[in-house]
Amino acid sequence: MDNKEDLKKVVDQALAEQKVPHVKLKKIGAQKADVDKLTQPSKETRQEYWGKGLTYSAILLIIILVASIIGFIAVHGLATFTQNHVNVWHFLSSTDWDPGEGKNHVGALAMIVTSFAVTLLAAIVATPFAISVALFMTEYSSKKGSRFLQSVIELLVGIPSVVYGFLGLSIIVPFIRSVFGGTGFGILSATLVLFVMVLPTITSLTVDALKAVPNHYRQASAALGATHWQTIYKVVLRVATPRILTAVIFGMARAFGEALAVQMVIGNAVLMPYNLVSPAATLTSQLTSQMGNTVMGTLPNNALWSLALLLLIMALFFNFLVRLIGRKGQK
């Protein structure tokens, strides 16, 4: 091997040229130097390969996981249209939901409308509260009060969704029944439950948005003689708008995907909602209550998977919306 001879020459030369002799190297002697070992990756390099490999495989696992979630749900969700030949437009626009009766009775419009209705209503009710709490925490309150509200919000996040559902069932539903009559189940109950559930999500993200507004904006506004509210309304909120919108969308995504709490209070009747207090069904509630009652591979089952696919697409859409706003906000 020429290479090895070359290396030895280099080592010899280095030994001859060195001004302060290297004790260890002198003892070993250039001829005894193990060239094979020297040209191999060091212990450190091997550790590095090992570490990189480990972390890399964790990442790959996550990517494969997400790809297969999307893949599996898409394949099963599309089976309704490819195998059972349900018309996609019919699926999206008909309110006739009785998949056991055949392919002309697979219309999801009632559930789609209900899902959007509860999501939008919950967001509309929750946003003013969330912004107020966030403003109070960042612009009004002392540090102590702000920390108190922070733990209030963390507690609200921590309460499991079935507990919200149970509370809705035992407090909100009877209350609505006594005020509006009927069964008490319906969009209004679901909205009220979801309102409490999305409130902490929107609030904590809005707090982050308001904290990100530079303090000299507030000082500049105050220096111009603006009142506290004018500063908040005309400066702080304007600057924070893109991030507040993101917060609201995150809240909506949570409301749209919430299953059990909604399923417990909405009444689970696949009907087009004509008012806010009649029983209805959302995409998630229908999935939760019917998945166990259908047989894998049949039309009723495939139709449910199509609902799941719709949920997945909406989740991706909310994600996309957040990114879009984020990009606009940076400009």
Next chain:
Amino acid sequence: MNPKTANKVATAGIYALVSIVVIILIGILGNILVSGVPHLSWHFLSSQASSFQAGGGVRDQLFNSVYLLILTMIISIPIALGAAIYLSEYAGDNWFTNLIRTTIEILSSLPSIVVGLFGYLLFVVQFNFGFSILAGALALTFFNLPTLTSNFEQAIDGVSQAQRDAGLALGLSNWKTIRGIVLPAALPGILTGLILSAGRIFGEAAALIYTAGQSGSTIDYANWNPFSPTSFLNVMRPAETLAVHIWKVNTEGIIPDATIVSAATSALLIIVVIVFNFGARALGNHLYRKLTAAKAS
């Protein structure tokens, strides 16, 4: 309206809305605790659930919740830690890192029922696990991974660059530096993140009803053989957790004391979550003080 009046009106409005939120929270917590805690007895915690009579307990559900939590953590910690280390230490600023971040964001935005249905499709149906603790733990892992990863990443990012430089200056490899210096320094943050997500897992039900199942089998706490179908350690048996139990007695159950059982179970869940929340902070502070000799913040 003149600006000064507007200012007063707006301030009053904000105070009013904030008080409503605080009242709602106090109402929720008060309601759960007042209606649930009186029914939390040793009998309730230590007896089996009944299917149609009053007076059942939640012994098996409580054990299942804890067991699922532990299994989920065992599976998800290595993956989340690996991903977090990659993202904070190795990832460059390129399209691949972007792809990873997008993927994790997507995973975190998926509704838990969708994740649960995927678990059902893959493990229960495709791999033929049936409704089982293992399928439930894997579904919970998927649900938990994004939060855990970003918690861990934040903890690791919080370690100062000087510590890494010191490790590299000693001639350690990057990996050795991470393992020997960065991870121990990030430990308080990592544990806090871990416990917070544990609270979330403990209360999760939507991902479980079609993976771990909605009914429990008879289990024997004296049978330590994990492969025996009646053993409490068997991971292939169907298992109902506390959160699923609340859902089930309220929607499909026929027991006469459903309200009492769910109130007590809710109280139990809330207490556990509150303990987790405060425990996480206390433990994080304690460890931080111990490891860094800093004064309590």
